[in-house]
Amino acid sequence: MSHALTLITFIPLLAMFVVLALPDAMKPAFKWIAVAATIPQLAIALYLYEHFDTTTTAVQFAEKASWMPSYNIHYFMGIDGISISMVILTAIIMFFSVFASFGINRAEKGYYAMLLLLDTGMMGVFVSLDFFLFYIFWEVMLLPMYFLIGIWGGPRREYAAIKFFLYTLLGSVLILLAMLGLYYYGATPTFDITELAANSSHYSIGFQRVVWIALFIGFAIKIPAFPFHTWLPDAHVEAPTAISVILAGVLLKMGTYGILRVNFAVLPAATMQLAWLFLGVIGTINIVYGAMVAMAQTDYKKMIAYSSISHMGYVMLGLAAFTTAGINGAVLQMFNHGTITAMLFILVGVIYDRAHHREINGFGGLAQQMPIYTAITGFAFFAGMGLPGMSAFISEVLVLIGSWQPHPWMTVFGAATAVLTAGYLLWTFQRIYLGPLNEKYNTLPDLTFREGFTLVPLAVLVLILGVYPQAILSLLNTSLVHLNQVVLSTSGAAVAMMH
Amino acid sequence: MDLGNIASLTHFYPELIMVTGVLVIVILDLALTDKQYLGDLALITAAGSLMAIGLEAPHAGAWLFHRMLVFDSFAIYFRALIALAAVIGVWMSIGSEEVKTCDQGEYYAILLASAFAMFLMAESANLLMAYLALEFVSLTSYILTGFLRHNRRSLEAALKYLIYGGVASGTMIYGMSWIFGITGSLDFTVINRALSAPGHLPVLAVFIALVLILTGMGYKVASVPFHMWAPDVYTGAPIPITTFLAIGSKAAGFALLTRFFFPAISTLTAGGSWTALAGVDWPQLLLFICIITMTLGNLAALQQTNMKRLLAYSSIAQAGYALMGFVVLSNDGIRAMLFYLFAYYLMDAGAFLVVMIVANSTGREDIDAYRGLAWRGGIVPAIALTIFLFSLTGIPLTIGFIGKFYLFAAVIRGQFYVLAIVGILNSVVSLYYYLRPIRTMFFDQPQGDEGVVKFEPWNYGLMGVLACAIIALGLYWQPIIAFADRSLNFFVGPA
Numbered sequence: 002m003s004h005a006l007t008l009i010t011f012i013p014l015l016a017m018f019v020v021l022a023l024p025d026a027m028k029p030a031f032k033w034i035a036v037a038a039t040i041p042q043l044a045i046a047l048y049l050y051e052h053f054d055t056t057t058t059a060v061q062f063a064e065k066a067s068w069m070p071s072y073n074i075h076y077f078m079g080i081d082g083i084s085i086s087m088v089i090l091t092a093i094i095m096f097f098s099v100f101a102s103f104g105i106n107r108a109e110k111g112y113y114a115m116l117l118l119l120d121t122g123m124m125g126v127f128v129s130l131d132f133f134l135f136y137i138f139w140e141v142m143l144l145p146m147y148f149l150i151g152i153w154g155g156p157r158r159e160y161a162a163i164k165f166f167l168y169t170l171l172g173s174v175l176i177l178l179a180m181l182g183l184y185y186y187g188a189t190p191t192f193d194i195t196e197l198a199a200n201s202s203h204y205s206i207g208f209q210r211v212v213w214i215a216l217f218i219g220f221a222i223k224i225p226a227f228p229f230h231t232w233l234p235d236a237h238v239e240a241p242t243a244i245s246v247i248l249a250g251v252l253l254k255m256g257t258y259g260i261l262r263v264n265f266a267v268l269p270a271a272t273m274q275l276a277w278l279f280l281g282v283i284g285t286i287n288i289v290y291g292a293m294v295a296m297a298q299t300d301y302k303k304m305i306a307y308s309s310i311s312h313m314g315y316v317m318l319g320l321a322a323f324t325t326a327g328i329n330g331a332v333l334q335m336f337n338h339g340t341i342t343a344m345l346f347i348l349v350g351v352i353y354d355r356a357h358h359r360e361i362n363g364f365g366g367l368a369q370q371m372p373i374y375t376a377i378t379g380f381a382f383f384a385g386m387g388l389p390g391m392s393a394f395i396s397e398v399l400v401l402i403g404s405w406q407p408h409p410w411m412t413v414f415g416a417a418t419a420v421l422t423a424g425y426l427l428w429t430f431q432r433i434y435l436g437p438l439n440e441k442y443n444t445l446p447d448l449t450f451r452e453g454f455t456l457v458p459l460a461v462l463v464l465i466l467g468v469y470p471q472a473i474l475s476l477l478n479t480s481l482v483h484l485n486q487v488v489l490s491t492s493g494a495a496v497a498m499m500h
Numbered sequence: 501m502d503l504g505n506i507a508s509l510t511h512f513y514p515e516l517i518m519v520t521g522v523l524v525i526v527i528l529d530l531a532l533t534d535k536q537y538l539g540d541l542a543l544i545t546a547a548g549s550l551m552a553i554g555l556e557a558p559h560a561g562a563w564l565f566h567r568m569l570v571f572d573s574f575a576i577y578f579r580a581l582i583a584l585a586a587v588i589g590v591w592m593s594i595g596s597e598e599v600k601t602c603d604q605g606e607y608y609a610i611l612l613a614s615a616f617a618m619f620l621m622a623e624s625a626n627l628l629m630a631y632l633a634l635e636f637v638s639l640t641s642y643i644l645t646g647f648l649r650h651n652r653r654s655l656e657a658a659l660k661y662l663i664y665g666g667v668a669s670g671t672m673i674y675g676m677s678w679i680f681g682i683t684g685s686l687d688f689t690v691i692n693r694a695l696s697a698p699g700h701l702p703v704l705a706v707f708i709a710l711v712l713i714l715t716g717m718g719y720k721v722a723s724v725p726f727h728m729w730a731p732d733v734y735t736g737a738p739i740p741i742t743t744f745l746a747i748g749s750k751a752a753g754f755a756l757l758t759r760f761f762f763p764a765i766s767t768l769t770a771g772g773s774w775t776a777l778a779g780v781d782w783p784q785l786l787l788f789i790c791i792i793t794m795t796l797g798n799l800a801a802l803q804q805t806n807m808k809r810l811l812a813y814s815s816i817a818q819a820g821y822a823l824m825g826f827v828v829l830s831n832d833g834i835r836a837m838l839f840y841l842f843a844y845y846l847m848d849a850g851a852f853l854v855v856m857i858v859a860n861s862t863g864r865e866d867i868d869a870y871r872g873l874a875w876r877g878g879i880v881p882a883i884a885l886t887i888f889l890f891s892l893t894g895i896p897l898t899i900g901f902i903g904k905f906y907l908f909a910a911v912i913r914g915q916f917y918v919l920a921i922v923g924i925l926n927s928v929v930s931l932y933y934y935l936r937p938i939r940t941m942f943f944d945q946p947q948g949d950e951g952v953v954k955f956e957p958w959n960y961g962l963m964g965v966l967a968c969a970i971i972a973l974g975l976y977w978q979p980i981i982a983f984a985d986r987s988l989n990f991f992v993g994p995a
Contacts, residue, residue, distance in 0.1 A: 140896040174924035181912040
């Protein structure tokens with residue numbers, strides 16, 4: 002398959018046109034078309050996983066064609082250890098979120114068209130290696146997200162949708178300026194990220210710092226890093242279940258992915274200087290602050306949203322460490338958080354579909370009424386806490402081990418927050434599932450087959466990666482170690498340039 | 501080459517076609533009792549003129565009519581834009597309910613005459629010619645704005661336009677007299693030579709003259725602080741005329757502005773950058789004007805509840821973006837500006853067209869009239885308007901993004917970092933108000949008092965063409981940028 006990446010990116014787009022072309026009368030077919038688009042995507046992801054060469058840092062499955070010669074813009078796609086896990090994650094999450102969308106019963110045509118466009122946008126971000134192309138996908142993803150939240154969302158959907166759009170657009174335009182800066186002041190004018198990375202020493206350190214911060218703000222809004230996080234709880238609370246799953250499962254990772262792909266690779270010297278503050282300190286704030294705010298929530302979904310902010314903090318902390326364990330742990334955490342948080346949001350959706358509210362204090366004793374549901378929730382909560390045997394344990398421990406030496410105090414805060422995390426998750430579990438059954442809910446049915454079908458495979462994945470993290474780690478290690486070396490090697494060069 | 505009156509005519513076909521069209525329409529208007537075909541005739545004329553421009557062979561450049569006009573590739577670009585504006589304006593007029601109540605003959609004759617005047621504006625090589633062309637455009641615009649004689653808003657708008665225009669052009673011709681006093685000529689090339697000649701330059705006098713001239717040209721492109729007429733005129737005029745003014749008149753203004761401020765008073769240096777007159781700091785002034793134009797336009801648009809008014813302020817802001825290409829003083833910037841004007845054409849015309857489609861059906865222009873548009877039969881115009889508005893914001897996959905990309909590229913390359921930051925912040929602010937109609941159309945449910953949008957093949961056709969062009973050119977824009985590139989050539993005569 003020489004065009005594997007093009008296929009994996011554009012199959013959903015093709016399906017979108019099919020959905021749009023079909024008459025409204027074929028409504029029941031739309032969701033199956035979406036399923037039909039995500040299955041080959043998943044298959045190609047598996048193919049990539051199978052055929053990925055873990056021993057090289059080179060770009061694999063590359064496709065390159067000239068697009069706009071006058072500006073040296075290319076249609077350049079390829080993956081390496083930085084992106085392969087994200088491609089796989091996207092394919093997995095998209096597959097399950099289509100099933101999680103089956104409950105949508107209004108304007109299905111628009112919904113599935115937007116969902117598929119979103120799929121193309123996200124996949125495109127992870128596979129493009131031309132900055133211009135990357136930017137196009139990055140922005141294209143905003144539009145369907147805006148409509149998905151705004152049309153199919155909850156009561157305050159308009160506010161949430163516009164807030165999401167404005168925040169992320171602000172980030173994107175900063176990225177646009179940074180991109181143009183890199184283009185014009187590089188060794189040769191190019192948007193090719195690999196080429197920009199190869200010539201990174203050409204940029205003066207002052208220039209690198211300015212561009213780094215612009216890029217960081219652009220990416221940090223997506224993560225979302227404190228203090229740019231306020232759009233996330235609103236967007237999550239209003240978004241329909243499947244969209245929350247995608248938002249937390251894939252979208253947030255784009256922020257940290259962008260930092261690795263551009264900030265780390267293209268601006269290593271500035272990364273070396275600024276990471277401790279912008280990734281380390283802000284990451285630690287994310288961890289602690291996110292957990293504390295999560296504890297204060299009474300809305301189930303908002304609680305999960307804040308826990309996402311907290312868990313993404315570990316990724317940032319790992320990136321700031323510049324150790325093999327730290328950077329590997331960070332990317333593994335991106336993957337693990339994607340699967341676990343997807344489960345959590347599907348679980349919230351299950352209860353919301355039945356009870357039509359998400360007030361944590363409004364339930365009680367659901368374990369008696371919905372035992373299977375409760376068991377899976379318990380599993381997901383333990384995974385969220387990072388219990389040994391679960392995937393998040395490995396990645397969080399790697400992050401903490403990696404960052405212990407360079408940033409001991411941040412690591413202490415990060416590790417201590419595990420207690421807070423356990424606190425808010427267990428407390429929530431107790432209020433919703435344990436105790437006497439709230440009589441209002443003594444008719445709620447347990448999990449349906451469809452819901453189980455979306456949850457169980459994710460749970461299996463969490464378990465597998467809990468005992469055999471090598472399945473993902475082996476993909477990442479070579480590229481990440483190399484990237485880490487590149488950044489570390491600038492510490493001498495940067496000092497020399499400053500004098 | 502300096503061509504005489506008869507020899508010039510060979511490079512004057514597009515204009516001649518327009519004039520012929522005007523005369524034929526006036527005569528037929530007297531002769532015919534059934535006037536419904538006059539619009540078609542006007543459309544044929546405008547399209548013929550556009551085709552004549554397309555068929556124009558590449559040419560090194562020449563002066564026409566004894567150095568009154570100049571014929572060069574820069575002029576061809578703007579002639580193409582203006583003819584396109586005429587085509588769009590006439591096409592929309594034929595599909596407009598408002599225009600059906602007007603006197604067809606006069607309406608189309610004046611519309612084409614206005615396009616003819618804009619041609620002249622884009623080609624002027626002499627300050628006197630520039631003034632006359634600008635006045636010609638203004639006079640026809642006043643009449644077109646006030647064409648809905650029984651509508652108070654339309655009349656009020658025309659009157660405001662007239663008063664503002666009178667003041668602005670009076671100020672401009674006063675400034676031109678200063679230039680004449682300083683250089684002894686009205687001819688752009690001679691002015692350039694006189695100003696750049698070694699020796700003492702009366703810096704303050706030149707600066708005052710430029711500010712005065714800028715009043716008149718700034719009024720045509722509706723830049724702050726000469727923009728006050730625009731919202732009222734755009735709101736009061738019939739929608740096709742609003743569109744025609746918003747795109748055509750603005751393009752003509754940009755053509756004149758560029759031709760005066762670049763080849764006439766600046767010098768092109770190696771590497772494609774322009775040097776302004778030593779000591780005369782008009783670039784700083786224009787930088788300031790550019791920044792407040794986009795900021796004020798965007799901030800004012802936030803408050804609007806009428807779609808035409810919202811788009812009016814938005815088009816002020818858009819002029820501000822285009823000015824970014826102007827103030828960086830480089831060929832890169834001018835090329836970006838040319839490209840952006842074309843992009844602006846498609847998206848602004850499209851947005852106004854959807855406003856007209858909705859107004860045709862519901863008779864309303866306020867944003868509330870768009871409530872739930874997508875859910876009451878208007879899904880196609882709703883999607884089209886979304887494309888136009890996203891393009892105006894500068895979201896990728898649209899030509900608007902590519903336009904902004906080129907502008908910001910020129911700004912970054914010229915190291916105008918503050919301008920770049922202001923520009924992107926403005927883009928974010930503009931998103932907020934561009935999203936308002938989108939939100940209303942898609943997120944709100946219809947309440948039943950908005951009326952159903954009816955399908956009009958004539959208008960939907962143009963809308964489809966514009967929307968598809970925006971997406972297609974957003975993916976592959978090479979032909980347009982190549983055209984803009986070729987047009988970066990001002991004829992200034994032998995050195």
